[in-house]
Amino acid sequence: xxxxxxxxxxxxxxxxxxxxxxxxxxxxxxxxxxxxxxxxxxxxxxxxxxxxxxxxxxxxxxxxxxxxxxxxxxxxxxxxxxxxxxxxxxxxxxxxxxxxxxxxxxxxxxxxxxxxxxxxxxxxxxxxxxxxxxxxxxxxxxxxxxxxxxxxxxxxxxxxxxxxxxxxxxxxxxxxxxxxxxxxxxxxxxxxxxxxxxxxxxxxxxxxxxxxxxxxxxxxxxxxxxxxxxxxxxxxxxxxxxxxxxxxxxxxxxxxxxxxxxxxxxxxxxxxxxxxxxxxxxxxxxxxxxxxxxxxxx
Amino acid sequence: xxxxxxxxxxxxxxxxxxxxxxxxxxxxxxxxxxxxxxxxxxxxxxxxxxxxxxxxxxxxxxxxxxxxxxxxxxxxxxxxxxxxxxxxxxxxxxxxxxxxxxxxxxxxxxxxxxxxxxxxxxxxxxxxxxxxxxxxxxxxxxxxxxxxxxxxxxxxxxxxxxxxxxxxxxxxxxxxxxxxxxxxxxxxxxxxxxxxxxxxxxxxxxxxxxxxxxxxxxxxxxxxxxxxxxxxxxxxxxxxxxxxxxxxxxxxxxxxxxxxxxxxxxxx
Numbered sequence: 188x189x190x191x192x193x194x195x196x197x198x199x200x201x202x203x204x205x206x207x208x209x210x211x212x213x214x215x216x217x218x219x220x221x222x223x224x225x226x227x228x229x230x231x232x233x234x235x236x237x238x239x240x241x242x243x244x245x246x247x248x249x250x251x252x253x254x255x256x257x258x259x260x261x262x263x264x265x266x267x268x269x270x271x272x273x274x275x276x277x278x279x280x281x282x283x284x285x286x287x288x289x290x291x292x293x294x295x296x297x298x299x300x301x302x303x304x305x306x307x308x309x310x311x312x313x314x315x316x317x318x319x320x321x322x323x324x325x326x327x328x329x330x331x332x333x334x335x336x337x338x339x340x341x342x343x344x345x346x347x348x349x350x351x352x353x354x355x356x357x358x359x360x361x362x363x364x365x366x367x368x369x370x371x372x373x374x375x376x377x378x379x380x381x382x383x384x385x386x387x388x389x390x391x392x393x394x395x396x397x398x399x400x401x402x403x404x405x406x407x408x409x410x411x412x413x414x415x416x417x418x419x420x421x422x423x424x425x426x427x428x429x430x431x432x433x434x435x436x437x438x439x440x441x442x443x444x445x446x447x448x449x450x451x452x453x454x455x456x457x458x459x460x461x462x463x464x465x466x467x468x469x470x471x472x473x474x475x476x477x478x479x480x481x482x483x484x485x
Numbered sequence: 486x487x488x489x490x491x492x493x494x495x496x497x498x499x500x501x502x503x504x505x506x507x508x509x510x511x512x513x514x515x516x517x518x519x520x521x522x523x524x525x526x527x528x529x530x531x532x533x534x535x536x537x538x539x540x541x542x543x544x545x546x547x548x549x550x551x552x553x554x555x556x557x558x559x560x561x562x563x564x565x566x567x568x569x570x571x572x573x574x575x576x577x578x579x580x581x582x583x584x585x586x587x588x589x590x591x592x593x594x595x596x597x598x599x600x601x602x603x604x605x606x607x608x609x610x611x612x613x614x615x616x617x618x619x620x621x622x623x624x625x626x627x628x629x630x631x632x633x634x635x636x637x638x639x640x641x642x643x644x645x646x647x648x649x650x651x652x653x654x655x656x657x658x659x660x661x662x663x664x665x666x667x668x669x670x671x672x673x674x675x676x677x678x679x680x681x682x683x684x685x686x687x688x689x690x691x692x693x694x695x696x697x698x699x700x701x702x703x704x705x706x707x708x709x710x711x712x713x714x715x716x717x718x719x720x721x722x723x724x725x726x727x728x729x730x731x732x733x734x735x736x737x738x739x740x741x742x743x744x745x746x747x748x749x750x751x752x753x
Contacts, residue, residue: 475630476631
């Protein structure tokens with residue numbers, strides 16, 4: 188501020204300047220867009236696609252060159268044909284697996300976040316219950332799935348429980364970490380203003396936990412799918428389920444190996460899609476403020 | 486010359502009318518046995534600008550936190566003129582060493598926070614927050630997120646948040662220590678104007694002799710191990726203080742005086 192702008196002549200009122208101060212503000216990058224995507228996203232998209240295409244080509248060539256029978260290793264073209272030919276059956280199964288996965292993920296979010304909030308409100312509750320959450324997490328789902336199927340009675344319900352057990356722990360533990368990592372000075376500030384527990388939770392702890400929760404969600408999305416598929420494998424031996432895992436078992440017994448691969452690819456692509464969707468949600472929620480979404484001009 | 490500025494009534498001296506807040510023989514011992522503050526007596530008059538000056542570890546921040554009600558004295562008491570306790574006073578503003586903003590909220594929402602906590606209607610809160618942002622020179626940055634602002638601007642938002650409740654007393658814990666000198670000078674000037682306009686009692690913790698002399702009417706020197714008050718003297722210079730004052734011989738000699746007091750205090 189120059190000398191005459193204050194003091195002798197200027198009336199003592201609002202400091203009149205542009206508020207930018209002497210320091211530079213951080214330079215945040217704005218990227219040019221190419222065909223609807225940020226320019227830097229294209230190489231990241233194209234490089235793995237090229238590698239994938241090359242690998243598939245090599246696979247097809249080797250399978251044909253050595254005349255590998257399709258019940259040992261089918262070529263990618265045959266798998267593609269099977270995928271199209273069996274789409275009716277497979278897509279029905281995909282839908283069933285997807286439904287279980289998303290219901291389990293939703294339950295994992297609700298239970299995980301609720302428990303995390305309760306645990307951070309009461310240390311006693313955390314001490315009493317967290318060990319059991321850990322036990323649930325470290326017990327191999329394959330080992331307890333048969334028990335759950337017997338106990339639950341309903342096959343859909345038991346699949347849901349299995350997928351939920353696998354999915355909920357990352358959300359729980361990440362959200363607990365997030366709720367506890369709110370800036371301590373900000374907590375003091377809330378105390379200073381006589382904020383209630385609920386206000387501190389709503390205005391401070393929940394927003395502070397959001398990045399952690401979203402990181403947990405990314406992990407849990409994939410785990411829910413794995414949980415659903417594993418439980419289906421166990422249940423499928425009883426012949427009662429009809430998700431993608433059951434199709435794999437069924438096709439395996441019938442030596443329809445191209446179909447095994449087709450179902451496998453659908454599961455993998457579903458996992459990739461879940462990861463992309465959760466990453467996108469995370470990006471949308473954090474891009475304005477969180478360091479992880481920050482892009483700086485170098 | 487703006488006469489209104491000079492006609493500001495002098496702060497009630499500690500010996501005159503009853504002080505806004507009195508620190509009475511306050512000591513603070515931490516759980517690990519460290520005696521952070523020992524037997525501090527301090528009266529803060531309404532409208533005064535007081536600096537707590539001392540080296541790191543002299544307990545000045547702890548004292549400030551006790552006045553704010555963020556920490557309880559181990560012995561002694563902090564008495565407010567209105568008899569109310571220190572906990573959650575609506576008329577108290579606090580500025581931390583870091584801006585301490587919510588990174589997920591824009592500047593306006595950050596300044597609205599204390600109003601939201603007191604259930605002020607949203608529209609009114611928005612208006613008051615926008616007004617306060619303009620007052621600290623951030624008009625046009627209402628929608629900016631903290632990470633889009635410079636260090637000085639973030640501190641301005643923090644000050645706006647502290648002042649939006651129109652506090653009677655503003656406690657500041659080395660608020661400008663992390664800023665570069667040019668920005669710090671500018672914020673010092675603006676803080677003095679805000680102090681004049683809003684007429685709050687200002688308590689400013691700093692380890693900079695120059696900053697304390699430039700800003701305050703009164704300097705309280707503290708020493709470490711244990712934290713205690715070593716000197717309490719007025720800064721004999723009129724307001725307004727500006728760039729001319731900063732380069733004047735008066736300022737230099739006042740700084741020399743305060744420096745001497747500080748050295749005496751630390752040396753003993």
